[in-house]
Amino acid sequence: MSLRVSHTTINATDAHALSVFWAAVLGYAENPDDPNESGHEECMIFSPDLRHRILFIEVEDLVPAGRMHFDLTAIDSTREGELERVLALGAAQVADRRTPDGKGWVVLADPEGNTFCVLRSDAERRAMGDPILPGPADIPGVETRPVGSIPILPMGDPASALAWWGRLGFAVEFEHRFAPELPLYVGLRRDMADVHLSQHRGDTTGPGVMYLWVDDVDEVAAEFGVPVDDNPWGRDCQIVDPSGNRVRVGTALRASA
Numbered sequence: 001m002s003l004r005v006s007h008t009t010i011n012a013t014d015a016h017a018l019s020v021f022w023a024a025v026l027g028y029a030e031n032p033d034d035p036n037e038s039g040h041e042e043c044m045i046f047s048p049d050l051r052h053r054i055l056f057i058e059v060e061d062l063v064p065a066g067r068m069h070f071d072l073t074a075i076d077s078t079r080e081g082e083l084e085r086v087l088a089l090g091a092a093q094v095a096d097r098r099t100p101d102g103k104g105w106v107v108l109a110d111p112e113g114n115t116f117c118v119l120r121s122d123a124e125r126r127a128m129g130d131p132i133l134p135g136p137a138d139i140p141g142v143e144t145r146p147v148g149s150i151p152i153l154p155m156g157d158p159a160s161a162l163a164w165w166g167r168l169g170f171a172v173e174f175e176h177r178f179a180p181e182l183p184l185y186v187g188l189r190r191d192m193a194d195v196h197l198s199q200h201r202g203d204t205t206g207p208g209v210m211y212l213w214v215d216d217v218d219e220v221a222a223e224f225g226v227p228v229d230d231n232p233w234g235r236d237c238q239i240v241d242p243s244g245n246r247v248r249v250g251t252a253l254r255a256s257a
Contacts, residue, residue: 007044007053012112015056019043021111022054024089026072049192071105074121079105082118103128153208153245155197158184160242162197167223168212168239168247170195197243207244211236217251 012018016038023029028045030036036043041058074082083106087093091108094115098104105119120128155161162172170188177184183199193212198204214220221228221237228237236250 007055009055009057010114011059012056013058014112015043015058016040018110018112019045019054019056021090022056025086025091025110026054028054051192070116071119072116073119074124077121078124079118079120083108086118101128103130150194150196151208151210152196152198152204153210153241154204154206154243155184155186155199156243158186158197158199162186162188164241165195165197168220168249207246209246209248211248211250214249214251217249220249 010018010022016036019030019036023045026045026047028047030043030045036045042055044053044055046053072082077085086108090111093106094109095107097117098106102124103120105117107115107117109115165188168190170190170193173187173189173194175184175186183201185200186197188195188197190212195210217228217235217237220239224237224239226237226239228235231250232253234250234252236248239247239249241247
């Protein structure tokens with residue numbers, strides 16, 4: 001079995017105020033159909049590409065800042081520029097880990113004491129000759145997009161696997177082999193959803209599980225001939241690809257006007 005990140009949850013004494021702070025820091029936004037309001041005990045914000053969600057929930061016994069925090073990298077600015085911006089939004093500096101050669105980071109705290117770190121941008125790291133983790137831009141033929149998580153699922157026969165995922169609306173974005181005789185790695189994309197299929201044994205130990213949100217789950221269920229279940233979070237169905245990977249496909253419940 002495997003798990004995927006649904007959203008990040010942060011305990012708070014004022015969920016709305018904290019959601020406003022972090023939305024401004026990260027460039028996230030609330031759901032316009034279900035806006036956060038002062039007094040709400042639970043407030044959720046979404047990344048611009050909708051791949052990440054943060055839920056702020058009010059609790060009675062709020063423990064001190066714990067063992068989980070954000071490490072934030074500047075995207076189109078610099079570490080110093082982001083520090084100035086975030087401090088102006090109400091953050092407090094906790095520790096300065098910058099080094100004389102310009103490297104390092106700064107530890108900050110949000111208005112309720114949750115700590116997070118601001119790091120140098122990739123451009124700043126490159127300028128100093130530091131290694132950077134590979135991203136989509138480092139693979140030929142892959143378009144650079146906002147940061148997000150991508151499930152990597154095992155793949156058996158490529159022809160049957162790609163045909164099956166094509167029925168689900170995914171198109172091949174790139175294919176990669178280190179040599180003609182070596183395993184195939186394929187990137188698929190549907191709207192803002194990415195899935196990578198791999199024949200490399202070291203990438204995954206067995207069939208995986210993923211959840212896919214769509215506008216109309218009934219259309220998918222009809223295509224694959226499976227029933228649809230009604231759940232508290234929405235209506236969904238389960239289908240299995242030729243390699244044994246389970247895909248839960250769902251349509252979220254709409255808030256009534």
